Amino acid sequence: GNSVTQMEGPVTLxxxxxxxxxxxxxxxxxxxxxxxxxxxxxxxxxxxxxTKADDKGSNKGFEATYRKETTSFHLEKGxxxxxxxxxxxxxxSRANFNKFYFGSGTKLNVxx
Amino acid sequence: xxxxxxxxxxxxxxTGKKLTVTCSQNMNHEYMSWYRQDPGLGLRQIYxxxxxxxxxKGDVPEGYKVSRKEKRNFPLILESPSPNQTSLxxxxxxxxxxxxxxxxxxxxxxxxVV
Numbered sequence: 733g734n735s736v737t738q739m740e741g742p743v744t745l746x747x748x749x750x751x752x753x754x755x756x757x758x759x760x761x762x763x764x765x766x767x768x769x770x771x772x773x774x775x776x777x778x779x780x781x782x783t784k785a786d787d788k789g790s791n792k793g794f795e796a797t798y799r800k801e802t803t804s805f806h807l808e809k810g811x812x813x814x815x816x817x818x819x820x821x822x823x824x825s826r827a828n829f830n831k832f833y834f835g836s837g838t839k840l841n842v843x844x
Numbered sequence: 845x846x847x848x849x850x851x852x853x854x855x856x857x858x859t860g861k862k863l864t865v866t867c868s869q870n871m872n873h874e875y876m877s878w879y880r881q882d883p884g885l886g887l888r889q890i891y892x893x894x895x896x897x898x899x900x901k902g903d904v905p906e907g908y909k910v911s912r913k914e915k916r917n918f919p920l921i922l923e924s925p926s927p928n929q930t931s932l933x934x935x936x937x938x939x940x941x942x943x944x945x946x947x948x949x950x951x952x953x954x955x956x957v958v
Contacts, residue, residue: 736886766946775848775934775949776887821886825946831902832947834879836886 734759738822738835745812745842753807753838755796755822763824765789765798765805770819770837779807779820817842846871850935850950857925857957865920865953867935875938876918877902877947878910880931887934893918925957 739754757765764783768776780789785800796807805822822835848869857863869876877892879902889902893912907929909921918937922929932954936947 768946768949773951775951776936776947777949778946781946831889831892832877832887834887836884 734763734824734826734833736822736824736833736835738820738838741819741837741839743838743840745840747814747842747844748811749842751807751809751812751816751840753820753822753840755805755807755835757803757805757822757824757833759803759824759826759833761826763826765796766823766825766832767794767796767805767807768821768823768834770821772818776821812840812842814842814844816840846948848935848937848948848950850933850953852953853951854954855956857955859926859957860924863922863925863955865922865933865935865955867918867920867950868916869918869935869937869948870916871937871948872915873937873939873948874915876912877936878908878918878920879934879936880904881934881952882931890920890933922955925955927957929955930957931955 735758766781767779769779770776780791782789782798788797794809819837819839821837825832851866874895878890879887888904891910893899935950938947
């Protein structure tokens with residue numbers, strides 16, 4: 733089947749620290765992979781995506797690389813800011829299908 | 845502005861009283877979907893629609909109904925709400941088969957059933 737597993741939160745970091753949020757997936761076929769971010773009181777927003785193996789998605793200083801050999805799509809940022817505090821969701825979708833599978837979300841707290 | 849609009853943002857209701865949560869998108873997207881978000885469970889798909897008059901069940905459809913009479917609207921109907929339907933609900937849309945683009949989400953509806 734298809735599923736996404738991401739690390740439990742919350743993750744608490746100081747400003748300018750390095751961030752990694754782990755995400756691994758199980759999928760049939762060749763899925764596309766996504767990271768979504770949810771700020772307090774808002775809906776989910778697409779943060780970055782990768783549609784094939786070895787692709788790197790990037791946006792707003794965040795990066796994630798599609799690793800087929802380890803079935804992973806870990807989110808990284810070199811220097812987090814207080815404004816990055818949010819819940820981050822890893823997700824996958826299968827080619828030619830609009831069904832998405834979401835992880836359970838990881839809450840990030842960044843302290844000044 | 846391209847967006848998905850849900851109403852209401854907050855709703856408190858009593859068990860058994862029928863309610864409708866509206867969802868509208870202005871991007872001419874073919875595909876629309878409803879999700880519920882619960883702590884520790886992430887987002888779970890309730891229903892989806894691939895076009896007008898085409899709907900199908902997601903992972904947790906029990907207790908919900910949907911309709912797609914127009915391309916832009918996709919209301920979620922709870923005929924007889926129960927407390928276990930207390931949740932945060934999101935409507936989302938995308939171009940059908942354009943999975944690379946991802947979803948556009950609404951801002952959410954927080955429903956409490958007492």
